[in-house]
Structures are given as structure tokens and as C-alpha cells.
Amino acid sequence: MSPLRLICVACGNICDPREHDTCPHCGPDEGILDVEFDLRQAGGLPGKLAARPHNIWRYAELLPVDTPPQSLADIGWTPLIEAPRLAAELGVARVRLKDDGRNASGSFKDRASAVGVARALQQGFREIACASTGNAATSLARCAASAGLSATIFVASSVPQGKLAQLLVYGARVFCVEGTYADAYRLCTEACQRFRWYNRNCAVNPYLVEGKKTAGLEIAEQCASDPPGWVVLSVGDGCSIAGVAKGLREMHTLGLLERLPRMLGVQARDVAPLAAAADSGTLDRGGRGSTYADSINVPIPRNWRKAVAGVRHSRGAWVTVGDDQIRQAAFDCGRLSGVFAEPAAAAAVAGAAAARRDGVLGADDDVLIVITGNGLKDIAGALSALPEPHRVPPDIAAVERIVTGANP
Numbered sequence: 001m002s003p004l005r006l007i008c009v010a011c012g013n014i015c016d017p018r019e020h021d022t023c024p025h026c027g028p029d030e031g032i033l034d035v036e037f038d039l040r041q042a043g044g045l046p047g048k049l050a051a052r053p054h055n056i057w058r059y060a061e062l063l064p065v066d067t068p069p070q071s072l073a074d075i076g077w078t079p080l081i082e083a084p085r086l087a088a089e090l091g092v093a094r095v096r097l098k099d100d101g102r103n104a105s106g107s108f109k110d111r112a113s114a115v116g117v118a119r120a121l122q123q124g125f126r127e128i129a130c131a132s133t134g135n136a137a138t139s140l141a142r143c144a145a146s147a148g149l150s151a152t153i154f155v156a157s158s159v160p161q162g163k164l165a166q167l168l169v170y171g172a173r174v175f176c177v178e179g180t181y182a183d184a185y186r187l188c189t190e191a192c193q194r195f196r197w198y199n200r201n202c203a204v205n206p207y208l209v210e211g212k213k214t215a216g217l218e219i220a221e222q223c224a225s226d227p228p229g230w231v232v233l234s235v236g237d238g239c240s241i242a243g244v245a246k247g248l249r250e251m252h253t254l255g256l257l258e259r260l261p262r263m264l265g266v267q268a269r270d271v272a273p274l275a276a277a278a279d280s281g282t283l284d285r286g287g288r289g290s291t292y293a294d295s296i297n298v299p300i301p302r303n304w305r306k307a308v309a310g311v312r313h314s315r316g317a318w319v320t321v322g323d324d325q326i327r328q329a330a331f332d333c334g335r336l337s338g339v340f341a342e343p344a345a346a347a348a349v350a351g352a353a354a355a356r357r358d359g360v361l362g363a364d365d366d367v368l369i370v371i372t373g374n375g376l377k378d379i380a381g382a383l384s385a386l387p388e389p390h391r392v393p394p395d396i397a398a399v400e401r402i403v404t405g406a407n408p
């Protein structure tokens with residue numbers, strides 16, 4: 001860990017890490033803090049990377065953790081997959097998928113939860129909590145189980161069954177809140193204050209975005225010689241895209257990335273407060289819509305300034321996609337690249353398709369799409385996008401009729 005400062009993203013105030021989670025002037029909704037490392041002190045990092053293990057802790061100087069727990073050595077360094085047939089379908093020159101569904105609990109969120117658990121251990125907490133649309137919770141439950149911490153989880157009652165099974169098998173105490181994600185979020189905040197639990201919620205806990213940043217650090221390292229023109233991510237709260245953009249910027253500053261890719265933020269058409277805030281400069285907190293892509297079903301995002309600034313700084317763009325487009329993209333991604341994406345992850349693929357149709361992406365563009373979650377987490381969501389199997393009697397003639405396309 002290099003020396004760090006905490007800066008309010010709304011007013012620029014520098015806050016004391018021992019006293020504040022959010023800026024005392026701007027309050028818990030707007031006064032989100034950003035961790036800033038002194039990159040001069042991390043200047044030796046590039047020369048050290050070759051000898052380090054392939055997980056998120058290889059970037060120790062850029063993470064807010066003193067001693068990475070050995071039990072969490074399996075997080076990060078997910079593969080890049082060339083997807084030429086998906087590129088042809090999308091109408092762009094090249095597509096690489098970063099398959100973060102291969103993380104330990106099957107999503108990108110493991111990166112943040114690992115840092116959360118490491119910091120909780122570092123500060124002597126025995127219990128850690130979060131509110132989540134699903135993956136933050138499952139990743140927290142998993143990292144806590146690996147490291148021997150107790151986890152308490154608040155989820156909305158609409159959580160997909162696969163994610164609920166993960167929470168329970170990892171031994172978390174689970175509260176299914178009869179209400180929205182916003183209700184679950186508020187309840188978690190109150191519980192953390194009352195019972196003195198470590199709060200893993202990304203927006204108010206500035207250190208967790210540093211965990212998400214590791215995906216950007218990895219992309220830079222994995223693509224150093226031929227960086228993509230665009231990096232595409234689906235967006236709910238906004239922490240993921242903000243983190244990836246930050247990781248890319250830090251690697252650029254350290255000289256490990258030749259040029260900065262542009263960020264494409266993708267939201268569901270009916271739940272797109274961040275795409276709207278990027279246009280208007282303010283966040284509408286009255287959002288109501290919904291999407292079947294549960295992980296980005298976030299009408300009131302918690303980290304809008306970081307996300308909007310990260311995309312703007314990269315000279316990036318925002319697009320929105322309908323649920324029908326996400327369903328189509330989930331199928332295309334699986335059959336044309338061999339990567340099974342959960343709905344929110346497929347939304348990024350749908351976003352690339354939409355951006356190509358809108359002319360934001362051109363035929364020559366080289367695109368990296370982050371697949372943020374594994375499709376096995378939400379089987380009902382997946383099946384809603386897919387054709388029916390052929391139902392046949394155990395009879396080769398019936399199979400032949402289908403294979404040859406002959407009518408019965």
C-alpha cells in the first residue's frame with residue numbers, strides 16, 4: 001500500500017480516513033470519497049510485476065490493503081477471450097471479452113469484496129455486511145467464508161435463486177427485505193451503525209472501488225501492446241465503470257498503457273439515471289423503472305459522480321438498451337463466443353451493438369467488453385432468452401426429421 005488521501009468527489013475536500021466514510025460537508029448521498037494514491041511512490045511497480053502472482057494482489061502498491069489474506073489469492077486475473085464471430089455479428093473489427101464470470105463466486109464483484117474483507121480483517125472486525133442486488137452479496141459471502149469472517153446480507157426479495165443459493169451455502173446470515181434495493185441499502189446502513197459491522201457497500205466505502213479498479217489494471221497489462229479503442233461495461237450503481245476507468249488511468253500514468261481507451265457505459269433503457277445524468281449534469285433521484293437484468297436494476301445509483309466523470313474523462317459515451325436487446329445479446333454472446341453471461345453482463349454486449357447502430361462505434365473499432373457475471377447465476381433469466389429444445393420420442397426417425405428439416 002502506498003500513501004493515500006481521501007477526496008470528496010463533490011467539493012474536493014480532503015477527509016481524514018480515521019474519521020470519515022463520506023464528506024462531512026456534502027453528506028452521505030453526495031459526499032462520496034475517492035481514494036488517491038501517490039503514484040510517484042508506486043513508480044517501481046512496472047518492474048516488479050513479472051515476478052508477482054496472477055491475482056489482484058499483484059498491484060499491492062495501488063491497493064488500500066497492508067497484508068493481502070492468503071485465503072483470497074484466487075481473485076482476479078480473469079482471461080481475455082478473442083471473439084471474432086461476435087465481432088462480425090456486431091459489425092466491428094475486433095472484440096475481446098474479459099470474462100469476469102470466472103472469478104471465485106462468478107462475478108466482477110469478487111474484486112471489491114476481496115478488498116472489503118481484507119480491510120475488515122486489517123481493522124479487527126469479525127463481522128461484515130452489505131446490501132446488494134445479488135452479486136456484491138454473493139461475492140462478500142464467499143470471500144468472508146474463505147477468510148473466516150461472519151457475513152450479514154440484505155437483498156431485495158426479487159434476488160435470483162442461483163444467487164440466493166450461493167449466499168446460503170457460504171453460510172451468510174441473509175435478510176430478504178420485502179421492498180426494493182433502496183430499502184435493503186438503507187437497512188444495511190442502519191444495521192452497520194447499530195451493531196458496528198464493517199460496511200461493504202461500495203458507494204460509501206471508498207476502498208471498494210479500488211478493488212474494482214483491478215479489472216482496469218489487468219486490462220492495461222493484458223493489452224499493453226495493443227490497447228482496445230473502447231472498454232464496455234454495464235452500469236448499475238456506477239462503481240464498476242468508475243473503478244475500471246481509474247485503473248486504466250493509473251496504468252497510463254505509470255507508463256504501462258500506451259493510450260487510454262474510451263469507456264462505453266451501458267444502462268437498461270428503463271433504468272438509466274446515469275446515462276441521463278451524463279447529459280444533464282445532475283442525478284434524478286425519482287427513478288422508478290425496472291429491467292430483468294437484476295444486477296443493473298438500480299433506479300437510484302450511489303456513485304453517479306465517479307461514473308459520469310470516469311466516462312467523460314475518457315472521451316467516452318453512454319447508451320441504453322431494452323430487455324429484448326439484452327436477451328438477444330445473451331444468446332449471441334454464448335453461441336458466438338462460448339461465454340455464458342448473466343443478463344446484466346449481456347447488457348454490455350447489447351450496448352456495443354446499440355452503439356454500433358447509433359454510429360458511436362465504427363466498423364474499424366477494436367472493442368473490449370467486460371463480462372461482469374456468469375450466466376449460471378440466473379437460470380430463469382437465461383432461459384427467457386433462449387429457444388426451446390427439440391422434444392422427441394426415443395426414436396431415430398424423429399431425430400432425423402428434425403436434422404434434415406423434413407416435415408412429419
Ligand SMILES: *Cc1c(COP(=O)(O)O)cnc(C)c1O
Pocket residue numbers: 107108109135136234235236237238239240241295296342344345372373
Ligand atoms: C454490479 C454489477 C454490474 C454493475 O456494477 P455497478 O458498480 O453497480 O455499476 C454489472 N454487471 C454485473 C453482473 C454486476 O454484478
Ligand SMILES: [Zn+2]
Pocket residue numbers: 008009010011012013023024025026027031
Ligand atoms: Zn464534500
